[in-house]
Amino acid sequence: GAVVSQHPSWVICKSGTSVKIECRSLDFQATTMFWYRQFPKQSLMLMATSNEGSKATYEQGVEKDKFLINHASLTLSTLTVTSAHPEDSSFYICSARDLDSSYEQYFGPGTRLTVT
Amino acid sequence: KNQVEQSPQSLIILEGKNCTLQCNYTVSPFSNLRWYKQDTGRGPVSLTIMTFSENTKSNGRYTATLDADTKQSSLHITASQLSDSASYICVVTFSGGYNKLIFGAGTRLAVHP
Numbered sequence: 461g462a463v464v465s466q467h468p469s470w471v472i473c474k475s476g477t478s479v480k481i482e483c484r485s486l487d488f489q490a491t492t493m494f495w496y497r498q499f500p501k502q503s504l505m506l507m508a509t510s511n512e513g514s515k516a517t518y519e520q521g522v523e524k525d526k527f528l529i530n531h532a533s534l535t536l537s538t539l540t541v542t543s544a545h546p547e548d549s550s551f552y553i554c555s556a557r558d559l560d561s562s563y564e565q566y567f568g569p570g571t572r573l574t575v576t
Numbered sequence: 577k578n579q580v581e582q583s584p585q586s587l588i589i590l591e592g593k594n595c596t597l598q599c600n601y602t603v604s605p606f607s608n609l610r611w612y613k614q615d616t617g618r619g620p621v622s623l624t625i626m627t628f629s630e631n632t633k634s635n636g637r638y639t640a641t642l643d644a645d646t647k648q649s650s651l652h653i654t655a656s657q658l659s660d661s662a663s664y665i666c667v668v669t670f671s672g673g674y675n676k677l678i679f680g681a682g683t684r685l686a687v688h689p
Contacts, residue, residue, distance in 0.1 A: 464619075494677075503665060503679045504620070553619050565677065567612075567619035 462488050464556050466568035473544055473575055481539045481571045483554030490556035493537040494565070495529060498551040510537045544575040578603040580668050580680035588686045593656055597683045599649040599666030607671035611640050611651045614663045614682070623651070623664075656687045 463486040473479050483493055491512045496504040508518045508529050516529035528540040537556075541548055553570040580601045589595050601609070608627050612620035624633040624640040626649075632641045637654045653660055666680040 466619075501684070503681045505679075506677070551617070555619075564622075564625075567621070569619045570617065572617065 462486075462556075462558050462564070462566045464554065464566045464568040466552075466554055466571050468571060469569060470572040471574070473573070475545055475575055476543055478540055478542045479544055479573060481541075481552055481554075481573075483537045483539070483556070483568055485535045485556040485558075485566070488556070488558045488560060489534040490537075491534060491559060492557040493531060494555045494557075495527075495537075495539050496553045496555070498553060498570075504553060507539075541573065544573070546575045549573055549575045578668075578670050578678050580666055580678050582664075582666050582680040582683050584683060585681070586684040586686070588688060589656055591656060591658055591687050591689050595653050595656060595685065597651045597653075597664050597666075597685070599651070599680055601647050601649070601666070601668045601678070601680075603647075603668040603670050603678050605671045607669045607675065609640075609642055609649050610667045610669070611638070611649075612665045612667060614665055616662070620665055653685075658687050658689060661685060661687045 465484045467482045493510045495507045498504050506519050507522045508516045510516045510529045510531040512531045518524045531537040551570050555565045555567045558564050583598045610625045611623045614620040623638050626633045626642045628644045639652045642649045663682040663684050665682040668678045670676045
């Protein structure tokens with residue numbers, strides 16, 4: 461089956477620093493990847509849609525200068541949280557759309573970010 | 577407004593018992609409806625996916641139903657196991673623009689021995 465990986469699985473950083481999260485589709489090509497944020501006991505909230513080779517599309521209320529997204533290849537998208545603050549602490553999940561599987565989306569295992 | 581509502585918000589059942597989770601949606605047009613299982617601290621894993629023309633789909637002990645006329649879906653879990661303890665999320669694909677996924681808030685299921 462299609463597998464999406466994320467790295468790191470968890471990270472702790474100090475306030476003001478930047479953190480990069482990677483999302484990879486391991487056995488399929490994904491021209492579109494999605495980044496979600498999930499707070500405790502809440503459902504996933506779409507942050508942005510990442511298209512290979514073009515600028516990401518951000519959802520309303522998501523600061524594009526704070527959450528930098530790069531989708532440089534068909535198997536890799538990165539999310540960089542810049543100048544992180546404690547309120548950015550959350551569970552970040554990516555998903556990748558498989559063009560060869562009726563546009564099925566596969567989710568990564570998530571990355572737990574804690575900003576101290 | 578495109579919304580997905582799930583009930584109950586949380587549920588506790590004893591191991592071996594059956595349960596049914598509900599999902600009502602107002603998403604239109606929609607292309608498919610999915611049920612995901614999300615363990616704590618993990619990403620969602622797909623259980624079933626149904627197009628608007630399908631009424632039921634099974635995956636082992638999980639059976640999903642869909643009534644596109646009433647815009648309702650259910651997920652039935654048979655002979656529950658402790659490992660079924662997780663959040664179950666109903667997700668509807670809004671086909672009106674870029675196949676955007678609309679997420680329900682999920683039902684948190686706890687299976688007790």
